[in-house]
Amino acid sequence: MSIETTKRVVSRFAKVGESRIVIRDFKAAKDALTADDMRELVKTGAIEIIPAKGIGRAKAKIKQKRKEAGRRRGSGSRKGSQFAKTTRKDRWVTKVRAQRKVLLNLRSRLAEGAYRELYSQIKGNLFRDKKHLLSHAVAKGYLK
16 A cells, blocks of 8 residues: 555544654555554554644743733733723722822811812812812912
8 A cells, every 4th residue: 555545544543634644664554455454553663643742831821920920011912992901980080089189188278168169170170180280279379
């Protein structure tokens, strides 16, 4: 039987691709007539089946460790919309809490009624940031 046919038959019963079959003893392979003959050749080592190559996890484990350490989290790695990482509301809450903290520290230096007015303006999203809040308070003459 031809070498190609032998490879095809062996690949069929071994359930592997033809490229993974290596024939060591060509004379014995040519003499084999049946699939049983070829099974015997596989057992004796005249025909060898190369083991399948796996995909190693080493690189993936290294990558995972780096992610756990806080790496690979930059803007280039992010997917989704602008507010997928932190929502608009979360950003607003963070900003408002910071501004309210500043306002609380200024409370003793503020004019009568200024605290409540500024507090409402913070809630209404009037100020971009803490600096904007302070400049507004100075411009309006709220600070003593």
